[in-house]
Amino acid sequence: MSATLNPRPRIDVPPTVRETLAPDERAALREQCRELLRANDAVLVAHYYTAPEIQELADDTGGYVSDSLDMARFGHEHPAATLVVAGVRFMGETAKILNPEKRVLMPDLAAECSLDLGCPPDEFSAFCDAHPDRTVVVYANTSAAVKARADWMVTSGSALDVVRHLDARGEKILWAPDRYLGEYVQTATGADMLLWNGACVVHEEFKGEELAELKRAHPEARVLVHPESPAPVVALADYVGSTSGLINEVRSAPNDTFIVATDSGIFHKMREAAPGKTLIEAPTAGRSATCRSCAACPWMAMNGLRKLREALLVGERHEIRVPADIAERARRPIARLLEFAAARKQEIYGNNDA
Numbered sequence: 065m066s067a068t069l070n071p072r073p074r075i076d077v078p079p080t081v082r083e084t085l086a087p088d089e090r091a092a093l094r095e096q097c098r099e100l101l102r103a104n105d106a107v108l109v110a111h112y113y114t115a116p117e118i119q120e121l122a123d124d125t126g127g128y129v130s131d132s133l134d135m136a137r138f139g140h141e142h143p144a145a146t147l148v149v150a151g152v153r154f155m156g157e158t159a160k161i162l163n164p165e166k167r168v169l170m171p172d173l174a175a176e177c178s179l180d181l182g183c184p185p186d187e188f189s190a191f192c193d194a195h196p197d198r199t200v201v202v203y204a205n206t207s208a209a210v211k212a213r214a215d216w217m218v219t220s221g222s223a224l225d226v227v228r229h230l231d232a233r234g235e236k237i238l239w240a241p242d243r244y245l246g247e248y249v250q251t252a253t254g255a256d257m258l259l260w261n262g263a264c265v266v267h268e269e270f271k272g273e274e275l276a277e278l279k280r281a282h283p284e285a286r287v288l289v290h291p292e293s294p295a296p297v298v299a300l301a302d303y304v305g306s307t308s309g310l311i312n313e314v315r316s317a318p319n320d321t322f323i324v325a326t327d328s329g330i331f332h333k334m335r336e337a338a339p340g341k342t343l344i345e346a347p348t349a350g351r352s353a354t355c356r357s358c359a360a361c362p363w364m365a366m367n368g369l370r371k372l373r374e375a376l377l378v379g380e381r382h383e384i385r386v387p388a389d390i391a392e393r394a395r396r397p398i399a400r401l402l403e404f405a406a407a408r409k410q411e412i413y414g415n416n417d418a
């Protein structure tokens with residue numbers, strides 16, 4: 065069973081504006097940020113969709129670049145007193161909820177996510193109240209207040225495993241907020257899921273028909289799709305997975321050419337992982353075009369070196385704060401996922417970490 069009930073709230077999508085830097089300025093900012101990270105006992109944790117210079121700085125300073133599950137895990141396990149999260153707001157909130165004793169800074173607190181914005185806590189809470197017999201599973205891309213109402217949090221890299229686990233226990237699921245990821249999980253697991261009607265403005269714009277055409281023009285290409293994409297796009301995929309999963313495919317699959325349906329920021333790490341391979345963006349434009357983001361998340365683009373330096377210099381205006389009562393309730397579904405994911409990893413790899 066699967067249904068969507070709520071009308072979609074209107075979301076104002078800002079234009080995608082990336083920081084532009086002359087080479088000298090970029091080099092100077094990098095050095096200043098490196099020094100400020102050290103002086104603040106801070107570590108930089110970045111998402112794959114952020115600008116190459118942010119990812120490089122994280123890699124060069126002992127920080128981390130990854131998907132949302134591993135960003136949470138890394139920040140939780142790292143001893144630094146300050147976590148600087150370059151990504152979108154829910155990633156900073158997750159870090160703060162898991163690490164209340166640490167200071168969590170973000171380059172820009174206005175870096176939102178359409179999934180989070182499309183799931184207001186009060187309406188979501190009413191939706192949960194109307195279905196008390198269901199286990200509430202929310203995607204990481206939600207506010208702390210929505211997580212506080214949930215039984216489980218999942219990420220794109222863990223959703224299938226968690227839902228299979230719950231389905232095997234006979235639990236019916238209330239899922240929010242990404243209806244496309246929900247439909248994908250529902251189809252793959254056969255679980256009984258009631259879906260909130262939310263979407264990622266970036267992935268929703270990938271086009272099935274145009275992708276099929278592109279696939280015909282490149283029959284040798286392996287098609288990689290993030291599961292926030294609509295069903296007709298997912299149906300054309302050779303591989304569906306989290307951002308880490310997509311990068312791993314480019315590294316390990318024998319193909320030389322890949323068509324990639326996710327934010328184009330990921331190409332930086334894909335090129336590093338497999339320098340000789342050809343990467344083609346899946347179409348967001350074409351006959352059915354409504355392209356508002358053109359495969360570039362406007363909120364991820366708000367992360368730049370200038371703002372990162374400012375965050376490390378002035379702290380305050382860039383600090384993530386989550387009210388203690390909400391944080392306490394939101395910690396439960398997040399910690400549950402981390403424990404579940406660690407146990408799965410142990411099952412699969414034993415003591416050989418992978």
Ligand code: 13P
Nearest residue numbers: 131132133219220306307
């Ligand atoms: P991942 O957890 O796969 O990195 O996804 C996060 C996200 O926001 C994708 O749009």
Ligand code: SF4
Nearest residue numbers: 152177178264266361
């Ligand atoms: Fe949210 Fe989509 Fe941006 Fe990911 S790409 S942060 S899901 S708006």
